[in-house]
Amino acid sequence: MGKVGHFSMGQVGQHEFVCQSEPIQIFFLYFCRKMRNYVRKTEKVPSDVIDRAVAKVLDEGKSVYIVAILFNIPRRSLTRFVENKKKSGLEEQNRPNSVSPTHHGYSSA
Numbered sequence: 001m002g003k004v005g006h007f008s009m010g011q012v013g014q015h016e017f018v019c020q021s022e023p024i025q026i027f028f029l030y031f032c033r034k035m036r037n038y039v040r041k042t043e044k045v046p047s048d049v050i051d052r053a054v055a056k057v058l059d060e061g062k063s064v065y066i067v068a069i070l071f072n073i074p075r076r077s078l079t080r081f082v083e084n085k086k087k088s089g090l091e092e093q094n095r096p097n098s099v100s101p102t103h104h105g106y107s108s109a
Helices: 022-031 047-060 064-071 075-094
Strands: 007-012 015-019
Touching: 047 064, 047 075, 064 075
Parallel strands: none
Antiparallel strands: 007 015
């Protein structure tokens, strides 16, 4: 038998939790629940708007700050989209057109 005044709340996460006071029990019951239904707090920006904004930044040389205000896109999100577009553009440029055979093993003397 356990000590008097202690009670188990079952498993919280990966650990067995033994609680001695009621306020702690209430805290864990309230804050350690899994989220049941997620409700998005902001609207998604349409992809055509994102593409036009990224083109203004990369092609016309406008600042991310100004374009984010013009298109009503969060500045950090627009920065991320621009960085991803730059990265994908560099990968396409560095990709070879044909695969060249590589030599493995010893060379003949």
